[in-house]
Amino acid sequence: MADLRTDFVGIKSPNPFWLASAPPTDKEYNVVRAFKAGWGGVVWKTLGEDGPPVVNVNGPRYGAIHGADRRLLGFNNIELITDRPLEVNLQEIKKVKREWKDRAMVVSLMVPCEEESWKKILRRVEETECDGVELNFGCPHGMSERGMGSAVGQVPEYIEMVVRWCKQYTRMPVIVKLTPNITDVRKPARAARAGGADAVSLINTINSITHVDLDSFAPMPTIDGKGSHGGYCGPAVKPIALSMVSEIARDSETLGFPISAIGGITTWRDAAEFISMSAGNVQVCTAAMTYGFRIVDEMKSGLSRWMDEKGYATIEDFRGRAVPHVTDWQYLNLNYIAKAKINQDLCIKCGRCYAACEDTSHQAIMMEKDGKRHFEVMDDECVACNLCVEVCPVQDCITMVQQTSGVDARTGREINPEPANWTQHPNNPMSLKAAE
Amino acid sequence: MAQAPDIQAKRLSKAQLEANFANLHAPLNAHEAFVESDRCYFCFDPPCMKACPTSIDIPLFIREIQTGHPKSAAKTIFDQNILGGMCARVCPTETLCEEACVREHAEGKPVKIGLLQRYATDAAMADEHPYGRGKFSGKKVAVVGAGPAGLACAHRLAMHGHDITMFEAQKKAGGLNEFGIAAYKTVDDFAQREVDFVLAIGGITIEHDKALGKGLTLEQLEKDYDAVFLGVGYAGVNELGLKHENSKGVEDAVYKIAALRQSKDLSKLKVGRRVVVIGGGMTAIDIALQSKLLGAEEVSILYRRGREHMRASAYEQELALSHGVAICEWVMPKKLITKDGHAIGLKIEGTVMKGKKLVGTGKTYELAADVVFKAIGQTFVDMTAGALALEDGRIKVDEGKRTSRPKIWAGGDCVAGNKALTVAAVDDGRRAAESINTFLRGSHHG
Ligand SMILES: Cc1cc2nc3c(=O)[nH]c(=O)nc-3n(C[C@H](O)[C@H](O)[C@H](O)COP(=O)(O)OP(=O)(O)OC[C@H]3O[C@@H](n4cnc5c(N)ncnc54)[C@H](O)[C@@H]3O)c2cc1C
Ligand SMILES: Cc1cc2nc3c(=O)[nH]c(=O)nc-3n(C[C@H](O)[C@H](O)[C@H](O)COP(=O)(O)O)c2cc1C
Ligand code: SF4
Numbered sequence: 001m002a003d004l005r006t007d008f009v010g011i012k013s014p015n016p017f018w019l020a021s022a023p024p025t026d027k028e029y030n031v032v033r034a035f036k037a038g039w040g041g042v043v044w045k046t047l048g049e050d051g052p053p054v055v056n057v058n059g060p061r062y063g064a065i066h067g068a069d070r071r072l073l074g075f076n077n078i079e080l081i082t083d084r085p086l087e088v089n090l091q092e093i094k095k096v097k098r099e100w101k102d103r104a105m106v107v108s109l110m111v112p113c114e115e116e117s118w119k120k121i122l123r124r125v126e127e128t129e130c131d132g133v134e135l136n137f138g139c140p141h142g143m144s145e146r147g148m149g150s151a152v153g154q155v156p157e158y159i160e161m162v163v164r165w166c167k168q169y170t171r172m173p174v175i176v177k178l179t180p181n182i183t184d185v186r187k188p189a190r191a192a193r194a195g196g197a198d199a200v201s202l203i204n205t206i207n208s209i210t211h212v213d214l215d216s217f218a219p220m221p222t223i224d225g226k227g228s229h230g231g232y233c234g235p236a237v238k239p240i241a242l243s244m245v246s247e248i249a250r251d252s253e254t255l256g257f258p259i260s261a262i263g264g265i266t267t268w269r270d271a272a273e274f275i276s277m278s279a280g281n282v283q284v285c286t287a288a289m290t291y292g293f294r295i296v297d298e299m300k301s302g303l304s305r306w307m308d309e310k311g312y313a314t315i316e317d318f319r320g321r322a323v324p325h326v327t328d329w330q331y332l333n334l335n336y337i338a339k340a341k342i343n344q345d346l347c348i349k350c351g352r353c354y355a356a357c358e359d360t361s362h363q364a365i366m367m368e369k370d371g372k373r374h375f376e377v378m379d380d381e382c383v384a385c386n387l388c389v390e391v392c393p394v395q396d397c398i399t400m401v402q403q404t405s406g407v408d409a410r411t412g413r414e415i416n417p418e419p420a421n422w423t424q425h426p427n428n429p430m431s432l433k434a435a436e
Numbered sequence: 437m438a439q440a441p442d443i444q445a446k447r448l449s450k451a452q453l454e455a456n457f458a459n460l461h462a463p464l465n466a467h468e469a470f471v472e473s474d475r476c477y478f479c480f481d482p483p484c485m486k487a488c489p490t491s492i493d494i495p496l497f498i499r500e501i502q503t504g505h506p507k508s509a510a511k512t513i514f515d516q517n518i519l520g521g522m523c524a525r526v527c528p529t530e531t532l533c534e535e536a537c538v539r540e541h542a543e544g545k546p547v548k549i550g551l552l553q554r555y556a557t558d559a560a561m562a563d564e565h566p567y568g569r570g571k572f573s574g575k576k577v578a579v580v581g582a583g584p585a586g587l588a589c590a591h592r593l594a595m596h597g598h599d600i601t602m603f604e605a606q607k608k609a610g611g612l613n614e615f616g617i618a619a620y621k622t623v624d625d626f627a628q629r630e631v632d633f634v635l636a637i638g639g640i641t642i643e644h645d646k647a648l649g650k651g652l653t654l655e656q657l658e659k660d661y662d663a664v665f666l667g668v669g670y671a672g673v674n675e676l677g678l679k680h681e682n683s684k685g686v687e688d689a690v691y692k693i694a695a696l697r698q699s700k701d702l703s704k705l706k707v708g709r710r711v712v713v714i715g716g717g718m719t720a721i722d723i724a725l726q727s728k729l730l731g732a733e734e735v736s737i738l739y740r741r742g743r744e745h746m747r748a749s750a751y752e753q754e755l756a757l758s759h760g761v762a763i764c765e766w767v768m769p770k771k772l773i774t775k776d777g778h779a780i781g782l783k784i785e786g787t788v789m790k791g792k793k794l795v796g797t798g799k800t801y802e803l804a805a806d807v808v809f810k811a812i813g814q815t816f817v818d819m820t821a822g823a824l825a826l827e828d829g830r831i832k833v834d835e836g837k838r839t840s841r842p843k844i845w846a847g848g849d850c851v852a853g854n855k856a857l858t859v860a861a862v863d864d865g866r867r868a869a870e871s872i873n874t875f876l877r878g879s880h881h882g
Contacts, residue, residue: 069475267503291478298499298508305508395467 002307003314004300006040008280009173009198009258011131013040013104016271016315017299020262020283021046021108021134021177024293026082028092035096037293038300041104043201043283046081046136047089049111049121054080054142060221063210065236074236075286076210078221078228080142081110086124094128106175110136110148113158115165122170132173135162135197137188138204140181140231150204153179156191163195175260178202178244180237185244186251199258200248201283203241205231234286238264242277246326249278266295268302275315276322333419337403338384340364340377346397349373353388353398361387379409441685441778441806442709447731453702456729460620460755461551469555473502475547479538484549487536489855489863490517494533498552510560513553514567516866518591519584521561521630522613523859524554525621528718530751532859561629565636570597572639575876578603578661580648583611584858585667585848587634588865589872594639596873601661602640605647611669611848613858615694618722620729649819658843663872666831666839666846667865670814670856676714680772681810685779689713689723689811696726708806710734712782714769715811716746721753723809724761736762736803738769740787740794770800772808781805816850827852836871837864845872 004015018041019025019034026045034042048054056079065074082089097105107130111117125133136143137153144151152158159176166174176192178185180203189200207229211220219227241263248254261279265271266287274282287295312318342353342365354375357365364381365388368374377388377398384400392398405415422428448456464472476498484494492513500509513520529535529550537546560566575598579586582604590600608614613627635642646652648668657664673688675681685708699705707730713720716739728735739746742765743753753763764784771783781804786797816830825832825840830852833839837847847864849856854864 071474268505269503292480294480294496295478295499297493297496298503301496301500301508301512302503302505305505395470 015040016281020285046108075234138179150179159191160195167196173198201260208232278320483536484533506559509556521557573597581667582609585861585865592869603646671817672815712805720811837868
C-alpha cells in the first residue's frame with residue numbers, strides 16, 4: 001500500500017488532502033467532522049484583526065455554473081473572512097489541534113498592511129500551537145476594497161514586506177496564498193520567496209460574475225437588486241491553477257519553492273496532477289462544499305491505487321515529474337507530425353467532427369464515400385489540430401496517430417526524425433539572424 | 437382434457453435457446469458505466485446504502501468508478517460483500533438499493549446500481565484476489581454448507597487468520613447460486629468462477645459429499661473444531677396437500693431448476709407444452725419464465741392472492757408477463773386431474789378475503805396442463821436432531837448469528853428472520869464470522 005504521508009515545510013500530515021481556508025474550516029464543529037472523515041489537515045478560515053468581526057451579506061453569497069444534470073462545474077462566492085470573534089476562533093483552534101495532533105493545522109490570516117497588526121496577531125496565533133500560518137493575499141472581493149487580500153497580493157513589494165514582518169515575528173512556517181487576479185503569477189511568488197516565506201499556496205478565487213438575471217438585469221447572486229463580482233473556484237478553475245503552479249515550479253527564481261496547490265481539486269486524479277506539477281500537498285474547498293467531507297475517501301483510495309499500480313511508494317516518488325515536460329511554445333518540436341484517425345467501427349456518424357473541421361478549421365474531413373454517409377480524415381488536409389478529437393461524442397473514436405516516416409501528405413515534405421523547434425525555424429527572423 | 441400429456445425436448449433450436457438464456461441485462465461498457473456513475477448524487481447518509489442488506493458504501497464505489505478506478509470500487513464492494521459479483525446479478529435491486537435511490541423517487545429512474553456493481557466486480561475478478569489471509573490464529577472452524585452464507589463466512593474467517601474446513605453435501609460448491617438462481621442471471625459458469633475467486637484467499641478447504649445428519653454430527657464437529665457455522669439453506673419443499681401429488685407431471689420447481697442449471701445441453705431438457713406453476717415467489721417466476729424460454733407454449737402462474745401480495749417483485753412479475761407468462765391471481769388449486777397416473781390438469785377455485793381470512797368463492801373451473809410445478813416455498817429441515825433451538829421453524833440466532841449452542845453459529849436461509857435472498861445470506865455469513873472471530877480471539881489462551 002502506498003504511503004500517503006506528507007511533510008510540507010515541516011508540517012506533517014497523514015495524507016496530502018487539506019481543506020482550504022473557507023467555510024468548511026470556519027469552526028471547531030466542521031473541522032472535527034472533517035478530521036473524523038479522514039482529511040489530512042486544514043487551513044482554518046481566515047482570521048482578521050481583533051475587534052468587531054466583519055459582517056457578511058444576509059442574502060445569497062454563492063452562485064454557480066451547472067452542467068446539464070446539475071453537476072456543479074464552477075462556483076462563485078462573495079463571502080468575507082471569518083465573521084466570528086477572534087478569541088473564539090483561537091480557542092477552538094487550540095482545542096482541536098490538541099485533540100488531533102497527527103493532523104495539519106494551519107491558520108489563515110488577513111490583517112491590515114501594518115507591521116503592528118501582523119505582529120499582534122501572530123503572537124496570539126502562536127499560542128494555539130498550530131503548525132503554521134497562511135497569509136491570505138488572495139481574497140478578491142470585499143476585503144480587497146479595504147486594502148487587504150488581493151489588494152496586497154497584486155503588489156509584489158507589499159507581499160515581500162509583509163512576509164518579512166511575519167518571518168521576523170514568528171518561528172512558524174509561513175505560507176503565502178496567492179491571487180490569480182494578476183498578469184504574471186511568478187512575480188508575487190518571487191516576492192514571497194524574497195521575503196523569506198516557506199511556501200506559496202495557490203490559487204485563491206478568480207474575479208467572476210456567473211450570471212446576469214435577465215429580468216432584473218442584476219448580477220447573480222443578487223442582494224436587494226444589486227450584485228458584486230465574487231471569487232470563482234471549483235472544477236472550472238483547475239486548468240488555470242495548474243498552469244499557474246507550473247509557472248512557479250519551473251521559474252528559475254522560485255525553483256524548488258514549496259507549493260500547496262489549490263483550485264478545483266475534486267478527485268484523486270486532480271491531486272495527482274498537481275503533485276506531479278511539484279505541489280507538496282493539495283487544498284480543497286468547492287469539492288467538499290459540493291459533496292461533503294466523505295469525498296476524501298475516494299481521493300485517498302484513488303491516489304493510493306494509482307500509486308500502487310505505478311509502483312510509487314511515496315508521494316515524493318512522483319512529485320514534480322511533470323515539471324520537466326512543461327516548456328515554452330517555442331521549444332515544441334515542429335517536426336513532429338500527426339494525423340487524426342477515425343475508427344470506423346466506433347463512428348456513429350453524427351458528423352460533429354465534419355461540422356467542426358469544415359466550418360471552422362481545415363476542411364480535412366470527408367462526409368461521403370461511395371454515395372454513403374461516411375466520415376474520414378483526409379491526410380493531405382489534416383493539420384492534426386485535435387479539434388475533431390475533442391468534439392467527437394464517442395470516447396477514443398478519433399485519435400491522433402503520429403506519422404514517423406514517409407512523406408507528410410499535406411506538405412509533401414519527408415518526415416524528419418530529428419526534432420526542430422521555432423528557434424531553429426527558417427521562418428523565424430530571430431533564427432535567421434542567428435544563422436547569419 | 438383427455439389428450440395425452442405433451443412433454444418433450446427440442447422445442448426450440450439450439451440457437452434460439454442460446455439467445456433465450458443469454459444475459460438478462462447486457463453488462464455496461466466503460467462509457468456507459470462512466471455516464472451512469474455520473475448520475476449518482478453522492479447523497480448524504482445514503483438511503484441506498486441503508487437498503488442494502490450488506491451495507492455496501494454505494495456512493496463511494498460509484499464515485500470510484502466515476503474517477504476511473506473500477507477495481508477500487510470492487511474493493512469497496514467486497515469489503516462488505518465478497519459475493520458482490522453474484523449479488524450484482526441476482527439481487528432484486530428494485531426492492532433494495534435502487535428502490536431507495538433518490539432518483540427513483542425523483543424521476544422513477546434510479547441509478548443502475550446493480551449494473552454498476554457488476555461493472556466494478558467484473559473488472560476486479562479478472563485480477564488477483566484482493567485480500568490476504570490473516571496470520572494463522574491456530575484456530576479451526578467448520579463451515580457446513582458451501583452456499584452464499586457459508587462462503588461469505590469462510591472468506592471473512594480466512595481474512596482473520598483462521599483455518600476453515602467446509603463440509604458440502606453436493607459435488608459442487610455455491611449452493612443455490614449454482615443450483616437455484618435463474619440461468620440468464622448467471623451465465624458463463626459465473627457461480628463456479630466466483631467460488632474459485634472466494635477460495636483464492638487460501639486457508640479454506642472444501643470436503644464434498646459430506647452432509648450434516650448423514651455421517652457428520654454436530655457433536656463431532658463441536659469436538660473437532662473451535663467453532664462451527666451452519667449455512668445449510670432450505671432442504672425441504674412445501675407440499676400442496678392435494679391427492680395424487682406424486683403423479684407424473686407434478687414436479688417441484690426447485691428440482692427442475694437445479695436440473696436446468698446443471699444441464700449442459702438445454703435442447704435435451706424436456707418441457708411441457710402447457711405448464712402451470714403454483715406459487716407467488718421468485719421460484720415461481722423463475723420456473724415459469726424458464727419453461728417459456730425452453731419453448732413451452734402456454735405458461736400460467738396461479739397465485740392465491742393478488743399480484744401486489746406476491747413475494748416476487750413487480751419488476752420480476754413484469755419480466756415474466758413480458759415473456760408471455762400469464763399470472764392468474766386470486767385462485768387456488770382444488771384438485772389434481774390425472775389420467776393413467778399422469779397429471780393432465782387442475783381444478784381451480786377462485787379466492788377472496790373474508791375479513792382476514794382467505795376463502796374459496798365456490799366458483800371452480802378446470803385448467804389443462806402437461807406439467808404442474810409446485811413453487812409454494814421451501815422449508816428448513818432440521819438435520820441436527822433437535823440440538824438447536826428453533827424459531828418459526830428455522831434456527832434461532834442472536835445478533836451475531838450465534839445459535840442456542842455456544843460454539844455454533846448459523847446464517848442464511850436456514851435461520852429465523854432471514855429474508856431468503858442471496859445478499860441476506862452473505863450478510864449473515866460475514867456477521868457470523870465477525871462474531872466467531874471475537875469469540876475465538878477472546879478465548880485465546882496465551
Ligand atoms: C429458484 C430460486 C431462485 C432464486 N433466485 C434468487 C434471486 O434471483 N435473487 C436472490 O437474491 N435470491 C434468490 N433466491 C434465494 C437465494 O438463492 C437463497 O436465499 C440463498 O442461496 C441462500 O443461501 P444459503 O447459503 O443460506 O443457502 P443455499 O444457497 O441453499 O446453500 C446451502 C448449501 O448447504 C448445502 N447443504 C445443505 N444441507 C447440508 C447438509 N446437511 N450438510 C452439508 N451441506 C448441506 C447445500 O448443498 C448448499 O450448498 C432464489 C432461490 C431459489 C430456490
Ligand atoms: C465560500 C468561500 C469562502 C472562501 N473564503 C476564503 C478565505 O476566507 N480565505 C482564503 O484564503 N480563501 C478563501 N476561499 C478560497 C478557497 O480557500 C480556495 O482557494 C478556492 O475556493 C479554490 O479552491 P476550490 O476550487 O477547491 O474551491 C473561499 C472560497 C469559498 C468558495
Ligand atoms: S445551505 Fe441552505 S439552509 Fe444552509 S445556511 Fe445556506 S441557505 Fe441556509
